[in-house]
Amino acid sequence: xxxxxxxxxxxxxxxxxxxxxxxxxxxxxxxxxxxxxxxxxxxxxxxxxxxxxxxxxxxxxxxxxxxxxxxxxxxxxxxxxxxxxxxxxxxxxxxxxxxxxxxxxxxxxxxxxxxxxxxxxxxxxxxxxxxxxxxxxxxxxxxxxxxxxxxxxxxxxxxxxxxxxxxxxxxxxxxxxxxxxxxxxxxxxxxxxxxxxxxxxxxxxxxxxxxxxxxxxxxxxxxxxxxxxxxxxxxxxxxxxxxxxxxxxxxxxxxxxxxxxxxxxxx
Amino acid sequence: xxxxxxxxxxxxxxxxxxxxxxxxxxxxxxxxxxxxxxxxxxxxxxxxxxxxxxxxxxxxxxxxxxxxxxxxxxxxxxxxxxxxxxxxxxxxxxxxxxxxxxxxxxxxxxxxxxxxxxxxxxxxxxxxxxxxxxxxxxxxxxxxxxxxxxxxxxxxxxxxxxxxxxxxxxxxxxxxxxxxxxxxxxxxxxxxxxxxxxxxxxxxxxxxxxxxxxxxxxxxxxxxxxxxxxxxxxxxxxxxxxxxxxxxxxxxxxxxxxxxxxxxxxxxxxxxxxxxxxxxxxxxxxxxxxxxxxxxxxxxxxxxxxxxxxxxxxxxxxxxxxxxxxxxxxxxxxxxxxxxxxxxxxxxxxxxxxxxxxxxxxxxxxxxxxxxxxxxxxxxxxxxxxxxxxxxxxxxxxxxxxxxxxxxxxxxxxxxxxxxxxxxxxxxxxxxxxxxxxxxxxxxxxxxxxxxxxxxxxxxxxxxxxxxxxxxxxxxxxxxxxxxxxxxxxxxxxxxxxxxxx
Numbered sequence: 001x002x003x004x005x006x007x008x009x010x011x012x013x014x015x016x017x018x019x020x021x022x023x024x025x026x027x028x029x030x031x032x033x034x035x036x037x038x039x040x041x042x043x044x045x046x047x048x049x050x051x052x053x054x055x056x057x058x059x060x061x062x063x064x065x066x067x068x069x070x071x072x073x074x075x076x077x078x079x080x081x082x083x084x085x086x087x088x089x090x091x092x093x094x095x096x097x098x099x100x101x102x103x104x105x106x107x108x109x110x111x112x113x114x115x116x117x118x119x120x121x122x123x124x125x126x127x128x129x130x131x132x133x134x135x136x137x138x139x140x141x142x143x144x145x146x147x148x149x150x151x152x153x154x155x156x157x158x159x160x161x162x163x164x165x166x167x168x169x170x171x172x173x174x175x176x177x178x179x180x181x182x183x184x185x186x187x188x189x190x191x192x193x194x195x196x197x198x199x200x201x202x203x204x205x206x207x208x209x210x211x212x213x214x215x216x217x218x219x220x221x222x223x224x225x226x227x228x229x230x231x232x233x234x235x236x237x238x239x240x241x242x243x244x245x246x247x248x249x250x251x252x253x254x255x256x257x258x259x260x261x262x263x264x265x266x267x
Numbered sequence: 268x269x270x271x272x273x274x275x276x277x278x279x280x281x282x283x284x285x286x287x288x289x290x291x292x293x294x295x296x297x298x299x300x301x302x303x304x305x306x307x308x309x310x311x312x313x314x315x316x317x318x319x320x321x322x323x324x325x326x327x328x329x330x331x332x333x334x335x336x337x338x339x340x341x342x343x344x345x346x347x348x349x350x351x352x353x354x355x356x357x358x359x360x361x362x363x364x365x366x367x368x369x370x371x372x373x374x375x376x377x378x379x380x381x382x383x384x385x386x387x388x389x390x391x392x393x394x395x396x397x398x399x400x401x402x403x404x405x406x407x408x409x410x411x412x413x414x415x416x417x418x419x420x421x422x423x424x425x426x427x428x429x430x431x432x433x434x435x436x437x438x439x440x441x442x443x444x445x446x447x448x449x450x451x452x453x454x455x456x457x458x459x460x461x462x463x464x465x466x467x468x469x470x471x472x473x474x475x476x477x478x479x480x481x482x483x484x485x486x487x488x489x490x491x492x493x494x495x496x497x498x499x500x501x502x503x504x505x506x507x508x509x510x511x512x513x514x515x516x517x518x519x520x521x522x523x524x525x526x527x528x529x530x531x532x533x534x535x536x537x538x539x540x541x542x543x544x545x546x547x548x549x550x551x552x553x554x555x556x557x558x559x560x561x562x563x564x565x566x567x568x569x570x571x572x573x574x575x576x577x578x579x580x581x582x583x584x585x586x587x588x589x590x591x592x593x594x595x596x597x598x599x600x601x602x603x604x605x606x607x608x609x610x611x612x613x614x615x616x617x618x619x620x621x622x623x624x625x626x627x628x629x630x631x632x633x634x635x636x637x638x639x640x641x642x643x644x645x646x647x648x649x650x651x652x653x654x655x656x657x658x659x660x661x662x663x664x665x666x667x668x669x670x671x672x673x674x675x676x677x678x679x680x681x682x683x684x685x686x687x688x689x690x691x692x693x694x695x696x697x698x699x700x701x702x703x704x705x706x707x708x709x710x711x712x713x714x715x716x717x718x719x720x721x722x723x724x725x726x727x728x729x730x731x732x733x734x735x736x737x738x739x740x741x742x743x744x745x746x747x748x749x750x751x752x753x754x755x756x757x758x759x760x761x762x763x764x765x766x767x768x769x
Contacts, residue, residue: 041698050670183647191733226738
């Protein structure tokens, strides 16, 4: 299958390892990955902040980059960006009265998947250890991000994949379904409330004794990781694509204190 | 606009206690400083949330019920004028009197006039959001009429000269020791040996209220539903105080928002399943009172209904926002909202707090009402409210819609654009082309420089400083993915056709 990667702006600029890991996983399954170079961002920040007019060129750019590219399905390692492509792009096009853009956006949205959705539903991955060679001998806790959980209805696809990673010690996160408090510009406009939500999320992550908190959205992980870092915690964050891509031969690079739970030290 | 909903030309927006006195971030900052409040709220919302989840999970047809509730409400909004006329005809035919109020001031004047006509100076009240909304108690007090709240939580809040913090559990922000202290201080004749044991506190309130019920000649109520086909009103409650108010006094004055209408008696079935489960986490509430006009020799002989607009027609005119009027005031959205859970209701500055308040208040008052325009931003858009809403109000989408109304209403009105305006414009340029983003990413090494040796950025200027208030930013990578990809794939990937022929 020919799979177009939508890296998302935050992964492209801040977490290239997540995009590289996504490519690795797909190639390991025998698929071709293409990167439509015109891509930039889904525009969610603009839409969610009320700047619909400013979102129009961003959305138009994404649609142009993806509806001309040659691929079967598109994938992004981010539930919230995929939700934006699927739910917000047609709405933005409607808001500026562009029916042609709306139709194209709807078509692109229908072909766009979140990573775990693509792996489980389309590519038939049921055992990451066996099918991808995923090996990650660390104590990990998992935060399901709101947009993946509530807009895309990812269900337990992400945690199911994580559970099948060899060597992983997956600890349940208390109050996992609670928002981490990121919310895009909410974290700046309502910084106090966002911080209070983050505090509770960080405390729950710490309570699991995990070395790492993982999830499917780089932005939420940046938020949670940024809070843990500020509090001087040794727990860090890592995108689930990087855990799935990690193998015995090519282990994911992990920063922070390493508390290997299976007795096999990685480094 | 000449005539709308059978009323003369309307002021577009509502008035009264719908307005925030300060912006949400400012009020939230203050409320967040109250550790006791946060602990009380966290405990209470979690308890109700769990109870609700349990009773909702019991119903195999919960989603269909939500769809039915949503569909009925949508049809009500689509033919509200006609249903109101039908209701008025039936209510009047059974001996009730209808009064139309376009805003808070008119509604208050009507109620005060009706009370004055009875010659009484005291009224008992069953909890009513509509009368909170119009500030009826305060208005009556100015007119020399004392209003006694009879709902236990509402009584606590009233005795403490406080405001409700939750629409279902108005005293959610107070614990039992605080309540005992309020009773000792404010309740006439309270036993000095009062303990903080909930049954003891409830009995003290009961004794106090019983005296009021048996002497009051006038009651003021709200209504959860009004049935157009029979002219019937309904109040749903837990304590029985409502039934006392609805049956004992000679005069009953109900104040109800025009959106509370349901077409038929049968439609009530759907809502009697949705409401108790969503609000108190019970399969059925203890008391449901329905009354249709006047019955000679039984119950109140003078029955009035004030039908309140107060911005509802304005909300109805907002195509994207009008479904906020589907709200049945169950508070499920509040109990699952992470923002509400931490700030409490007072931070919203309106009778309607929480996620529904964040859309309803600006819809009723207009986004131009300055402090209320901060309400649609009081959400991380996590979507928990939409999942919990028994009538499927898409609160996150309406929040986003109202944000865009706010941004658009301010375009070109400011002498100096805000940092957000400037930032969003710049980001729109950077993010609307792969080339632009690639150019911006050439600056990543600068970010690495700023991060320093510990690879963390700890302080950003301007509004971005909100982020670094409690979070670090990791040092950016040396190379963006885009650059890495370009170097890895110098020759373009073979196209599908080439590949297939290989």
